[in-house]
Amino acid sequence: MSGQVAIVGVAQTRFQSEKRAQNYAELVHEVVSELFRTTGATHDDVDNIVSASSDFWDGRTISNMAIQDVVGAYMKSESKVSSDGTLAVLYGMMRILSGQYKTTLVVAHSKGSEGVPNLIANAAFDPIYQRQLGIDGLSTSALQARRYMEKYGVSEEDVALVSVKNLGNARKNPYAQVAGEFTVEEVMQSGYLAEPIKKLEASPISDGACALLLAREDIVDRFTDKPVWLKGVGHCQDSYYLGDRDLAESDALAVAARRAYTMAGIDDPRREIDVAEVYDAFAYQELMWTEILGFCPRGEGAELIRSGVSTMDGTLPVNPSGGVLAAHAVIVAGLVRVAEAALQLRGEAGEHQIPGAKTALAHGSFGYCGHMHCVWILSNEK
Amino acid sequence: MSEEIIVRRTALRIPYSWAAGAHATRFYREIADRRRIMGTRCPRCERVLVPARKSCSRCFQDTTEWVEVGPAGVVTSFTIVHYSEPRIQPMEPPFAVALIRLDGADTALIHLLGEVEPSEVRTGMRVEPVFADEPKGRILDIRYFKPVSVD
Ligand SMILES: [Zn+2]
Numbered sequence: 342m343s344g345q346v347a348i349v350g351v352a353q354t355r356f357q358s359e360k361r362a363q364n365y366a367e368l369v370h371e372v373v374s375e376l377f378r379t380t381g382a383t384h385d386d387v388d389n390i391v392s393a394s395s396d397f398w399d400g401r402t403i404s405n406m407a408i409q410d411v412v413g414a415y416m417k418s419e420s421k422v423s424s425d426g427t428l429a430v431l432y433g434m435m436r437i438l439s440g441q442y443k444t445t446l447v448v449a450h451s452k453g454s455e456g457v458p459n460l461i462a463n464a465a466f467d468p469i470y471q472r473q474l475g476i477d478g479l480s481t482s483a484l485q486a487r488r489y490m491e492k493y494g495v496s497e498e499d500v501a502l503v504s505v506k507n508l509g510n511a512r513k514n515p516y517a518q519v520a521g522e523f524t525v526e527e528v529m530q531s532g533y534l535a536e537p538i539k540k541l542e543a544s545p546i547s548d549g550a551c552a553l554l555l556a557r558e559d560i561v562d563r564f565t566d567k568p569v570w571l572k573g574v575g576h577c578q579d580s581y582y583l584g585d586r587d588l589a590e591s592d593a594l595a596v597a598a599r600r601a602y603t604m605a606g607i608d609d610p611r612r613e614i615d616v617a618e619v620y621d622a623f624a625y626q627e628l629m630w631t632e633i634l635g636f637c638p639r640g641e642g643a644e645l646i647r648s649g650v651s652t653m654d655g656t657l658p659v660n661p662s663g664g665v666l667a668a669h670a671v672i673v674a675g676l677v678r679v680a681e682a683a684l685q686l687r688g689e690a691g692e693h694q695i696p697g698a699k700t701a702l703a704h705g706s707f708g709y710c711g712h713m714h715c716v717w718i719l720s721n722e723k
Numbered sequence: 724m725s726e727e728i729i730v731r732r733t734a735l736r737i738p739y740s741w742a743a744g745a746h747a748t749r750f751y752r753e754i755a756d757r758r759r760i761m762g763t764r765c766p767r768c769e770r771v772l773v774p775a776r777k778s779c780s781r782c783f784q785d786t787t788e789w790v791e792v793g794p795a796g797v798v799t800s801f802t803i804v805h806y807s808e809p810r811i812q813p814m815e816p817p818f819a820v821a822l823i824r825l826d827g828a829d830t831a832l833i834h835l836l837g838e839v840e841p842s843e844v845r846t847g848m849r850v851e852p853v854f855a856d857e858p859k860g861r862i863l864d865i866r867y868f869k870p871v872s873v874d
Contacts, residue, residue: 361728400735463811469743470774473862474833475812480820483802484833488822491800491846535820536803580780584822584831585772588800 345723346434347561347568350380350554351680356518356668359454360548365399369450370411372552376446380554380564384413387554388442393422393429393449393672397461412448425620426551426676427576427705427715433555434571445555449673453546458671465709478622478709479543483535485588485710486625490537492589493640495628497537501528502646503624504541504666510653511663513692516677518547518668528624542624544669551676553683558723569683572700573607573718575600583710594633594706594714602635605718607700610635611650614657614718615698616685618678620706621664630704631659634716653693661685661693675705679717686721743860749789750775754865755858762828764788770829774862793825795851795871796832803841813863817841823850823868837867 352375354360354368363371377383390412394404401407405421412419422429426449433445462477489495505528511520523541531541554564561568577600579593580586598610607613619634621627628642636657637645645651651659660666662681665674682701684690703717743751746763753759762771763786765779771790778785801821804812812818819836821844836844837853850868858864 361730457810459806459808460810463808468739468741469747470862471833472811473813474820474835475808475814476820476833477808477811479806480802480804481833483804484800484820484822487802487846488800533803533805535805538802582780582830584833585780588822 344438345558346437346555346571347558348553348571348679348683348719349556349561349564349568350376350382351552351683352376352379353516353551353677353680354549355516356547356549356670358518358545358547360452365407365450365452366411368452368548368550369408369448372550373412373446373448376552376554382554382564386444387413387417387446388444389418389436390414390446390448391420391422391429391433391436393424393426393676394451395423395672397464398451398453398456398671400456408448408450412446424672424713425705425707425715426673427679427703427717429676430553430555430571430679430717431574431576431715434574437555437557443557443560446552447555447676448550448552449676450550451670451672452548453671454548458546479538480535481583481709482623483538484583486537486623488588489625489629495640495643497529498525499643500537500542500625500628501525502643503621503627504528506646506652507621507627507660507664507666508541510661510693511667514662514667515691516668517663519545520663520667538623538625544622544665547668547670549668549670549673551673551680553676553680567687567721569686570720570723571717572720573601573603573605574716575604576713576715578713579711581712588710591629591633591711591714594630594711594716597714597716598634601716601718607718610702611637611657613700614702615700616661616682616695617657617659617702617704618662618664618681619659619704620675620678621660621666622669622706624666626711627659627664630711634702634704653695658695661690661695675707675715678703678705679719682717682719686719744777746775746777748860751858751860751864754854755860758854759791760793760825760852762790762792764790771827772830773825773828773832790827792827793852795849796823796825796828798822798844798846798848798850799824799831800846801836801844803844819844821850821868834862834865835867836869838869
């Protein structure tokens with residue numbers, strides 16, 4: 342990669358089940374204002390904007406029109422990603438690497454409270470072969486959870502450990518929506534939504550927004566003395582038809598991770614990565630994703646938690662923020678993984694800071710059962 | 724000072740008319756006329772794709788051969804749905820959604836299970852389709868799959 346790109350500022354709202362006091366634009370205004378306040382940047386410093394939002398979740402075609410005024414898009418280039426926010430970071434970085442821009446404002450917003458999540462999720466399935474079956478993100482993820490658990494001998498108690506860890510971690514994250522001290526027993530007793538997924542193993546749907554400012558290496562000093570460098574990225578899509586895949590596997594994540602590790606020069610992720618934020622929309626997903634990311638052999642994701650490796654004081658803490666289980670603004674949640682990784686590397690994660698973190702992994706996903714994956718490697722060393 | 728925020732409640736109502744395409748049309752015609760479930764074979768990877776598709780997602784090849792599959796098959800994963808969303812769900816919870824690999828197919832079909840207690844459903848169970856009396860060219864022309872009777 343010729344030239345480097347850094348994250349020079351991050352901002353996020355508190356995530357809540359309903360943020361009625363703010364409309365979409367006001368949510369975005371909050372994070373962009375915070376970003377400008379903390380970086381000293383002004384609208385004049387923003388060369389272009391990549392936003393992430395969804396027409397269907399917003400209930401408005403061309404959803405980015407709702408926010409163009411507050412991101413300062415007037416007479417600038419603004420382009421929308423209708424997928425996870427990790428991809429908005431990718432396009433933002435590419436715009437800077439093109440040589441045309443020095444900075445990119447990356448911003449994502451979503452208010453799950455204003456639509457009907459299950460209906461929106463169901464509408465993602467094709468109307469000819471699948472939609473009438475009434476399937477959605479929860480029921481299809483349950484198919485994946487069972488397939489994974491049966492193939493690799495993972496118990497329901499193993500999966501419950503993820504919720505215990507992440508919701509426990511979330512108690513120290515002021516932006517989290519769901520947090521608490523739960524036992525495996527309490528997670529097991531929280532009631533099935535779609536077997537084997539239980540209530541405390543499913544992420545909430547949140548309202549919120551997140552923003553990052555990216556800058557070309559020669560001007561990062563203007564905004565921060567703690568830049569976080571984008572060292573590697575990989576992105577990959579799987580088959581759309583869920584029945585075409587073995588849902589216990591995620592070849593797309595394996596490919597995305599390999600690309601990111603190669604670009605960043607990571608040979609041994611378990612040893613070289615200090616902290617990871619992964620897309621645990623459901624508890625079982627953290628086990629699957631961490632195994633496929635190469636943190637441990639397949640089927641041993643729960644052992645990472647039991648042995649303390651991926652807990653807050655372990656050698657590779659996973660989701661110290663509480664992850665997506667603690668707050669899930671659709672589209673936004675992947676960008677929050679990047680923002681949380683950046684906060685860790687800046688030493689600004691507050692009570693959930695992992696001391697001395699130098700290299701972080703952030704992971705986003707979109708679609709059902711990990712249809713799309715995007716993996717980032719970030720570092721506070723150039 | 725806290726003033727109640729006005730909330731506008733409405734809905735987007737946009738009718739669509741989705742063309743199924745020639746392959747899905749034949750897939751449903753076979754169910755309606757012959758009570759057969761059909762897949763299509765990719766000439767390169769030789770996988771039989773069910774439901775039938777015009778092209779192979781992995782090889783970017785047009786499928787060239789129609790293959791009758793099943794109609795029975797094996798449950799490769801399933802869930803029992805406990806939450807209710809009557810605006811989309813075709814059955815009352817609790818009901819079973821399953822991935823079913825029909826005999827002769829290389830991919831699984833997502834569908835519903837019926838005539839079985841949710842607590843009796845198992846991975847590996849053999850199931851067969853129950854067809855709708857009046858097919859309408861939609862996936863619920865197969866009402867659901869039921870356990871294959873052993874006697
Ligand atoms: Zn093929």
